[in-house]
Amino acid sequence: MTRLRLAIVGAGPAGIYAADIILKAERKFDVSIDLFEQLPAPYGLVRYGVAPDHPRIKGIITALREVLDRGDIRLFGNVRFGEDITLDDLKHHYNAVIFATGAVRDAEMALPGIDAVASYGAADFVSWFDGHPDVPREWPLDAASVAVIGNGNVALDVARMLAKHAEDLLPTEIPDNVHAGLAASAVTDVHVFGRRGPAQVKFTPLELRELGELRDVDMVVYDEDFDYDDASKAAIASNKQVMVIDRVLQSWRKRPSVNDGGGEASRRLHLHFYAKPLEILTDDEGRVSGIRWERTRPDGEGGVVGTGEIRELEIQALYRAVGYFGSPLPGVPFDRRHGVIPNHEGQVLRRDSNDRVPGVYATGWIKRGPVGLIGHTKSDAMETVRHIINDQGSWWQPERPDEEAIPALLAERGVEWTDLSGWHRLDEHEISLGAPHERARIKVVPRDEMIRVSRVAAS
Numbered sequence: 001m002t003r004l005r006l007a008i009v010g011a012g013p014a015g016i017y018a019a020d021i022i023l024k025a026e027r028k029f030d031v032s033i034d035l036f037e038q039l040p041a042p043y044g045l046v047r048y049g050v051a052p053d054h055p056r057i058k059g060i061i062t063a064l065r066e067v068l069d070r071g072d073i074r075l076f077g078n079v080r081f082g083e084d085i086t087l088d089d090l091k092h093h094y095n096a097v098i099f100a101t102g103a104v105r106d107a108e109m110a111l112p113g114i115d116a117v118a119s120y121g122a123a124d125f126v127s128w129f130d131g132h133p134d135v136p137r138e139w140p141l142d143a144a145s146v147a148v149i150g151n152g153n154v155a156l157d158v159a160r161m162l163a164k165h166a167e168d169l170l171p172t173e174i175p176d177n178v179h180a181g182l183a184a185s186a187v188t189d190v191h192v193f194g195r196r197g198p199a200q201v202k203f204t205p206l207e208l209r210e211l212g213e214l215r216d217v218d219m220v221v222y223d224e225d226f227d228y229d230d231a232s233k234a235a236i237a238s239n240k241q242v243m244v245i246d247r248v249l250q251s252w253r254k255r256p257s258v259n260d261g262g263g264e265a266s267r268r269l270h271l272h273f274y275a276k277p278l279e280i281l282t283d284d285e286g287r288v289s290g291i292r293w294e295r296t297r298p299d300g301e302g303g304v305v306g307t308g309e310i311r312e313l314e315i316q317a318l319y320r321a322v323g324y325f326g327s328p329l330p331g332v333p334f335d336r337r338h339g340v341i342p343n344h345e346g347q348v349l350r351r352d353s354n355d356r357v358p359g360v361y362a363t364g365w366i367k368r369g370p371v372g373l374i375g376h377t378k379s380d381a382m383e384t385v386r387h388i389i390n391d392q393g394s395w396w397q398p399e400r401p402d403e404e405a406i407p408a409l410l411a412e413r414g415v416e417w418t419d420l421s422g423w424h425r426l427d428e429h430e431i432s433l434g435a436p437h438e439r440a441r442i443k444v445v446p447r448d449e450m451i452r453v454s455r456v457a458a459s
């Protein structure tokens with residue numbers, strides 16, 4: 001029987017779902033899959049993006065783990081495509097490759113002052129609080145007043161993690177350095193800015209409601225933001241999600257807060273709608289000192305227009321949560337404008353001609369852009385896999401399809417790869433670190449320590 005030797009690059013949900021789907025699919029050939037991941041641990045943004053106090057979502061790891069534990073997918077962790085293994089290598093050893101490399105960095109934002117000291121990208125902060133091995137261990141949290149630009153779930157994650165008291169995060173898997181950093185935070189006020197109104201936000205009701213449950217944090221909303229136009233009223237009446245968001249916000253209007261001289265919490269989380277950031281103000285040393293914004297108003301069609309009214313607020317740090325962006329991969333077409341691999345339903349296309357690149361496929365965030373939940377990566381993978389199956393006639397014809405060739409190649413290059421049993425060791429190690437403290441786990445952060453724990457039996 002013909003055999004498909006398939007390489008998948010990226011062990012986030014998209015890569016793992018793609019492997020699972022092709023293994024279970026009806027097909028007339030055998031499949032042998034190698035999954036390459038640049039980090040020593042799998043699961044992508046489920047481990048390094050989803051916030052530590054969202055254990056329900058982190059639970060998706062259990063489903064992904066079951067796929068890997070079945071034993072029919074080989075995992076090569078700590079192997080970076082483009083450095084440790086190249087497209088030419090893959091052509092030499094496989095019939096096809098699926099890129100599932102996601103998006104790990106912040107989208108740019110054209111705003112004067114955005115490059116000031118103490119102006120941060122949400123993705124970097126998320127990587128820090130989720131214990132990503134490749135970001136610095138320390139995070140400066142010396143600002144009392146902080147602004148977060150953005151009205152999606154990542155903006156709410158960032159605002160919540162900034163406002164939440166560190167001891168309330170202790171039951172989660174946060175690494176020790178993150179707990180220590182957050183415990184020393186000087187923050188008193190977190191201000192979230194969105195250009196549009198409450199009926200046009202991108203965050204979801206569950207994530208919003210959670211903010212109101214934070215201990216010793218007052219929610220602050222402003223009455224002027226609730227003078228709805230007809231388009232907003234129609235959105236609230238016709239869309240259940242918007243209706244719930246409105247209900248949650250309206251309930252906060254009734255709570256005592258600094259707006260009416262009330263509120264007793266030591267921290268406040270302010271939501272500013274109809275606020276279009278214009279400039280980040282800086283002091284003589286180039287540090288963030290304020291944010292200047294223009295008040296907007298509804299344009300009657302679900303959008304907004306500027307009112308010309310300019311406002312300012314003193315802040316000492318800024319986080320932009322305006323979206324993630326994919327990174328180019330050596331030798332692989334890349335759409336610089338959208339930060340994705342150009343493709344038609346997962347079949348990769350040449351950048352200049354739109355012709356198909358045989359043998360090369362994409363799935364997940366690098367295929368369709370950094371929007372959508374983990375569940376969406378499953379339907380993505382189904383579409384991509386369908387094409388791989390149908391494209392059998394245009395697969396690569398590798399010279400060395402044997403499975404032994406890959407470990408031999410990596411060993412020859414001195415790559416310290418980690419495998420599935422190595423990940424099990426690291427997983428158990430993290431769980432055992434948490435056990436004495438009645439915590440589900442404590443994440444190991446340094447890459448060399450992750451590798452050392454994973455490879456203990458190999459050394």
Ligand SMILES: Cc1cc2nc3c(=O)[nH]c(=O)nc-3n(C[C@H](O)[C@H](O)[C@H](O)COP(=O)(O)OP(=O)(O)OC[C@H]3O[C@@H](n4cnc5c(N)ncnc54)[C@H](O)[C@@H]3O)c2cc1C
Pocket residue numbers: 009010011012013014015036037038039042043044045046049050051054057079080081082100101102103104126154157324329363364365366371372373374375377
């Ligand atoms: C802050 C944040 C919070 C989120 N919270 C939720 C939530 O609560 N619920 C929800 O459903 N969704 C959430 N999401 C969305 C969810 O994380 C994504 O839908 C999903 O992770 C996308 O999957 P992916 O596999 O395409 O990408 P990723 O999860 O990013 O996985 C890509 C993998 O590829 C690897 N990789 C990249 N480049 C290379 C290379 N050169 N060589 C080898 N490997 C490489 C990466 O290390 C990574 O492991 C959140 C996203 C973010 C950013």
